Amino acid sequence: MPTTTTTWTRHHILSLADFTPDEYDMVLQNASRFQKDVLSRGTKKVAVLQGQVVTNLFFEPSTRTRSSFELAAKRLSADILNFSTATSSMTKGETILDTAKTYLAMGANIMVIRHREAGVPHAIAKEMDRLNSKVSVLNAGDGQHEHPSQALLDLFTICTLLDSDNPRLRLLKDKKIAIVGDILHSRVARSNIWSLVASGAQVHLAAPPTLLPQLFASYPQEICSNLFVHWELEPALKNADFVMALRIQKERMKEHLLPSLREYYQLFGITRSKLRMCKPNVKVLHPGPVNRGVEISSDLMDDPEFSLISNQVTSGVAVRMALLYLIGSTKFM
Amino acid sequence: MPTTTTTWTRHHILSLADFTPDEYDMVLQNASRFQKDVLSRGTKKVAVLQGQVVTNLFFEPSTRTRSSFELAAKRLSADILNFSTATSSMTKGETILDTAKTYLAMGANIMVIRHREAGVPHAIAKEMDRLNSKVSVLNAGDGQHEHPSQALLDLFTICTLLDSDNPRLRLLKDKKIAIVGDILHSRVARSNIWSLVASGAQVHLAAPPTLLPQLFASYPQEICSNLFVHWELEPALKNADFVMALRIQKERMKEHLLPSLREYYQLFGITRSKLRMCKPNVKVLHPGPVNRGVEISSDLMDDPEFSLISNQVTSGVAVRMALLYLIGSTKFM
Amino acid sequence: MPTTTTTWTRHHILSLADFTPDEYDMVLQNASRFQKDVLSRGTKKVAVLQGQVVTNLFFEPSTRTRSSFELAAKRLSADILNFSTATSSMTKGETILDTAKTYLAMGANIMVIRHREAGVPHAIAKEMDRLNSKVSVLNAGDGQHEHPSQALLDLFTICTLLDSDNPRLRLLKDKKIAIVGDILHSRVARSNIWSLVASGAQVHLAAPPTLLPQLFASYPQEICSNLFVHWELEPALKNADFVMALRIQKERMKEHLLPSLREYYQLFGITRSKLRMCKPNVKVLHPGPVNRGVEISSDLMDDPEFSLISNQVTSGVAVRMALLYLIGSTKFM
Structure with a gap:
C-alpha cells in the first residue's frame, strides 16, 4: 500500500462537501489496511483507542449503524457509552447541546451522532470547539442532510x-x-x-x-x-x-x-x-x-x-475503524 | 476430571433431539471446569474467544437469558453486540434472515438467537451454512420448540x-x-x-x-x-x-x-x-x-x-461458557 | 496527598446519614487520586476491578447516572451488566428481590440500584447480607429518600x-x-x-x-x-x-x-x-x-x-470510581 505524504488534520467528520481527494484516499487506504490486517488476519483487536471513550449519541433509533460503529470502536479497544432517546433525559426537557456537554464532562473523546434534524452534529461540533474541548464529532446521519x-x-x-x-x-x-x-x-x-x-x-x-x-x-x-x-x-x-x-x-x-x-x-x-x-x-x-x-x-x-450489499456492511466496520482512527489521531497533534 | 477421547464437532446448537451422550458429557465437563477454574478461583476471565464477536439477536425480549449469555461471552473475552427488536430495523420491514446476514457481514462469529416463532434459529443456521459462513448459531429459545x-x-x-x-x-x-x-x-x-x-x-x-x-x-x-x-x-x-x-x-x-x-x-x-x-x-x-x-x-x-433455583442461574453462566467455547473451537478445525 | 490511617469498612453505600468524617475524606481523597492519575494523565484504565461484575439495576430509567457508573466501572476494568425495566422480567411478575438474587447467582459483585420507591436498595442489601453473599449495594437514587x-x-x-x-x-x-x-x-x-x-x-x-x-x-x-x-x-x-x-x-x-x-x-x-x-x-x-x-x-x-455544573459531571465519574474501588476493596478483607 502506498504511503501518503499528507497528514490527517480534519477534526470532525460532518459532511463530505469539502473533503479533499487526499482525505478520501487516506480513508480508503486506512480502511483497506484495517480490513486486511485486522479483520482478515485473525488479530481482530488493535489498541489505538485504548482508554478513549466513544459515545454513540443516537437521538434517532438505529441498529445497524450503531452496531457498526460499536464494533469498529471495540476493535480499536475504545470504551463505548451508548445513548439512545428511548432511555434518555431528553424526555426530561434537557436540550441536545446539554446532553452532549454532559458526555463531554464525563470524558467522551469522540461523539458519534445521529439525529432526525439536519445540522445537529454541526451544532454539537461547534459547541465542542467553542468550549475548547478536544472532542471530535462524527455525523452518523442527520435528517435529510448527510451520512x-x-x-x-x-x-x-x-x-x-x-x-x-x-x-x-x-x-x-x-x-x-x-x-x-x-x-x-x-x-x-x-x-x-x-x-x-x-x-x-x-x-x-x-x-x-x-x-x-x-x-x-x-x-x-x-x-x-x-x-x-x-x-x-x-x-x-x-x-x-x-x-x-x-x-x-x-x-x-x-x-x-x-x-x-x-x-x-x-x-x-x-x-x-x-x-x-x-x-x-x-x-x-x-x-x-x-x-x-x-x-x-x-x-x-x-x-x-x-x-x-453484504460487502457494504463489511466495509462499514473497516471504514468506521479508519474514521475513528484518523480523527482519534488528530487529538495528539 | 477425566479427559474425553472424542472431539466436539457440532457447529450449531439448535435442539437436543440428536445430542449424543458424549456431547452431553463434554458440555458437563467443560461447564464444570469453567465453574471451578474460572468462576470460583478468582481468575474470572479467559482469553479463548478474544477478538471473536458474539451477537445476541433477541427478537423476543429477555433479561436473564441475555445477561447470562452476555456474561459468559465476556468471561471468554469475546466482544458482544446486543440486538433487540425494541431498537431494531425489524420495524423498517427488514426480514429476519437479512438482519442475521447484516451481522454476518459485520463479522459476527456466534449468533445467540431467541424468537417467538419455532424454527427461526434453524432457518438462520441453514442460511449461514448455505452462504458457507463459519458462523455458529445457538438457539436461546424459539417459540414453543426448544431452549x-x-x-x-x-x-x-x-x-x-x-x-x-x-x-x-x-x-x-x-x-x-x-x-x-x-x-x-x-x-x-x-x-x-x-x-x-x-x-x-x-x-x-x-x-x-x-x-x-x-x-x-x-x-x-x-x-x-x-x-x-x-x-x-x-x-x-x-x-x-x-x-x-x-x-x-x-x-x-x-x-x-x-x-x-x-x-x-x-x-x-x-x-x-x-x-x-x-x-x-x-x-x-x-x-x-x-x-x-x-x-x-x-x-x-x-x-x-x-x-x-439459584444454582440453576449460576450453572447457566458456566454452561453457556462451555457452549460458546465448544462451538467456538469448531471454527478452527 | 496525605495518607489516611483508617481503612474502609463500609460494605454497602445506601445513605449518608451515618457517614463518618473519615469516610467522607477517604472518598474525597480517592476520587482526587483517580481524577488526577487516571483521568488527567492519559492512563485512563486501571485493573482494580478486573474480572469483577458490576450490575446496573435501574428500575427507573436514567441516562446520565447509569452512564457515569458504567464509565467508572469500565475505567476500573470491571465487566458491566445493564438491567433496565424496559427489557426486564419485572413485567413477568418477578419480585425485585428475585431479580437481584438472579444477578447474585450469575456472579454480580456490586449492584448499583435505582428505584422509584425509597428503601429498595436497603431491602436488597439486607437480603444480600442475609444470604451471606459478598455483594455490595450502591444506592443510585431511591424514591425521595437518598442519592x-x-x-x-x-x-x-x-x-x-x-x-x-x-x-x-x-x-x-x-x-x-x-x-x-x-x-x-x-x-x-x-x-x-x-x-x-x-x-x-x-x-x-x-x-x-x-x-x-x-x-x-x-x-x-x-x-x-x-x-x-x-x-x-x-x-x-x-x-x-x-x-x-x-x-x-x-x-x-x-x-x-x-x-x-x-x-x-x-x-x-x-x-x-x-x-x-x-x-x-x-x-x-x-x-x-x-x-x-x-x-x-x-x-x-x-x-x-x-x-x-460541568465540573459536577466530571467529578461524578471520579467519585463513582472511588466508591466502586472502596467497596470493592472490602471484599478481600
Whole structure:
C-alpha cells in the first residue's frame, strides 16, 4: 500500500462537501489496511483507542449503524457509552447541546451522532470547539442532510472491487453510477453525490419527480457538469457501472409522494432484466435495510454476482475503524 | 476430571433431539471446569474467544437469558453486540434472515438467537451454512420448540449435585424426575425431555389436561418407554428425586386453559407438604422467573435445602461458557 | 496527598446519614487520586476491578447516572451488566428481590440500584447480607429518600474548588450553602443535607411552602442547629458561598404544588442579578438535567465563572470510581 505524504488534520467528520481527494484516499487506504490486517488476519483487536471513550449519541433509533460503529470502536479497544432517546433525559426537557456537554464532562473523546434534524452534529461540533474541548464529532446521519460514513463505505466497497490492493478515489474516474430512488429525502444520496462527483464519476440520479429535490441549482458548476437528473430509470441505467438503490420509506405513500410500492417497483425497482441495460459487470448497492421486491428484486439482492450489499456492511466496520482512527489521531497533534 | 477421547464437532446448537451422550458429557465437563477454574478461583476471565464477536439477536425480549449469555461471552473475552427488536430495523420491514446476514457481514462469529416463532434459529443456521459462513448459531429459545441451554444448565445443576467432581449424564440413570406445569407451551420442557430421557432417567410429566400436548405419539419408542404422563400431580411426585416446576404464563387464563392461579396452585403448585411424597432428599428446580405462590410456595423457593433455583442461574453462566467455547473451537478445525 | 490511617469498612453505600468524617475524606481523597492519575494523565484504565461484575439495576430509567457508573466501572476494568425495566422480567411478575438474587447467582459483585420507591436498595442489601453473599449495594437514587453518590460528587466538586491538592470535608466548615427548589421530593437534597451538615457548613434550604417537607423535627439536634429553612429565596442566598439549585419536575404543577414555571423562575430561579446577594465568588451547582430558564437562567448555566455544573459531571465519574474501588476493596478483607 502506498504511503501518503499528507497528514490527517480534519477534526470532525460532518459532511463530505469539502473533503479533499487526499482525505478520501487516506480513508480508503486506512480502511483497506484495517480490513486486511485486522479483520482478515485473525488479530481482530488493535489498541489505538485504548482508554478513549466513544459515545454513540443516537437521538434517532438505529441498529445497524450503531452496531457498526460499536464494533469498529471495540476493535480499536475504545470504551463505548451508548445513548439512545428511548432511555434518555431528553424526555426530561434537557436540550441536545446539554446532553452532549454532559458526555463531554464525563470524558467522551469522540461523539458519534445521529439525529432526525439536519445540522445537529454541526451544532454539537461547534459547541465542542467553542468550549475548547478536544472532542471530535462524527455525523452518523442527520435528517435529510448527510451520512458521510455511509457514502465512504460505499466508495470503499466500489474502489476495493476495482483494485483491492490499492483502493483510491481516481479509480472511479469516468465510471457511470446510477443513484435510484427517493433522492429528495436521502442523506445517503447527498453524501454520495459529493464523493462520487469528487472522484470524477458520472453520477446519474433517477427518481419519480415527487422524490427529486429542486436544489441542484445550488451546487457549484463543476459538480453539475458531472451530475445528471432523470425522471425515468432507463437513461440512468444505460451503460452504468454501478447502481445504488435507495431505501423507500413507506411513509412516503401516506404523504402522497408515491402511488404504491408495486408501481414503484415496476418503474424504479432494480431487476435482473433492467440490469441488461447496464455494463455487463454492473454491481448493485443498497444502504440497507432493503425492502425486498420494492427497491430491488429479491433474487438479485441475494446474487453475489450482482449484489455488493453484504460487502457494504463489511466495509462499514473497516471504514468506521479508519474514521475513528484518523480523527482519534488528530487529538495528539 | 477425566479427559474425553472424542472431539466436539457440532457447529450449531439448535435442539437436543440428536445430542449424543458424549456431547452431553463434554458440555458437563467443560461447564464444570469453567465453574471451578474460572468462576470460583478468582481468575474470572479467559482469553479463548478474544477478538471473536458474539451477537445476541433477541427478537423476543429477555433479561436473564441475555445477561447470562452476555456474561459468559465476556468471561471468554469475546466482544458482544446486543440486538433487540425494541431498537431494531425489524420495524423498517427488514426480514429476519437479512438482519442475521447484516451481522454476518459485520463479522459476527456466534449468533445467540431467541424468537417467538419455532424454527427461526434453524432457518438462520441453514442460511449461514448455505452462504458457507463459519458462523455458529445457538438457539436461546424459539417459540414453543426448544431452549437447549436451559435444559443443559438444568442437567448440569442436577449432575453437579450428584457428583460435583465428575458430573456426567449417566448419574441420572433410573432417577425419577417430575416436570410439572404448562408442558404444552414449554420449550424448556421439550428440551429437558430429550436430555433427561437420554440420561436413562424416568421422566414424569404432570399437568392439567388442557396444558398437555398430544404429540407424544410422535416420540420414538425408546423415549416413550421412559416418559410418563399424568393429569394429576401425585403420581408424578411419588418417590421423585427431582421436581422441575415450569412457569405459568398468566395469558393462559385468558385463553381459558386455566381456571385460576389459585386453583392451579392448589392442584399443581409445589409445596412443602406435597414434597413429602417424594424421596427425602428431593430437590426443586424452576427455569425462572418464578411466580411465587403459583408454581412453588414462596417459603420453599427460598429454602436452600430444597431449592436449586439459584444454582440453576449460576450453572447457566458456566454452561453457556462451555457452549460458546465448544462451538467456538469448531471454527478452527 | 496525605495518607489516611483508617481503612474502609463500609460494605454497602445506601445513605449518608451515618457517614463518618473519615469516610467522607477517604472518598474525597480517592476520587482526587483517580481524577488526577487516571483521568488527567492519559492512563485512563486501571485493573482494580478486573474480572469483577458490576450490575446496573435501574428500575427507573436514567441516562446520565447509569452512564457515569458504567464509565467508572469500565475505567476500573470491571465487566458491566445493564438491567433496565424496559427489557426486564419485572413485567413477568418477578419480585425485585428475585431479580437481584438472579444477578447474585450469575456472579454480580456490586449492584448499583435505582428505584422509584425509597428503601429498595436497603431491602436488597439486607437480603444480600442475609444470604451471606459478598455483594455490595450502591444506592443510585431511591424514591425521595437518598442519592448518596450525587451528594458525594457535589461535595467533591466543592472541596476540590477550595483546595484541589487536598480536598477534605473540613474545608466546608462555616461556609454558607443554599439549597433551592423542590426539597420535598428531592433525594439529592436529603443526601446533601447529611454531608453538608457533617462538614460544619451552614445549610439554608429555600423553597415554596408546598415543596418543603415537614420532617425537620425528626433530625437530631446537632443537625438542626446548622440547618435553616426559608420560604423565600433572599435569606438563603444572602452571603452564600455556594448555591445548589434542584430540578423541578413538571409533574409538580399537575399536582398543584406549583402555579407555573414562569412564576417559579421569578421567585426561585437563580439569575445573575439574584446572585449579587451572595459572596462575590459564589458558585452554582445543579444535579442535572437542567430546565434552562426555570431553575437557573440560561446564560448563568453556561458561565464558567459561576457554574460548576460541568465540573459536577466530571467529578461524578471520579467519585463513582472511588466508591466502586472502596467497596470493592472490602471484599478481600
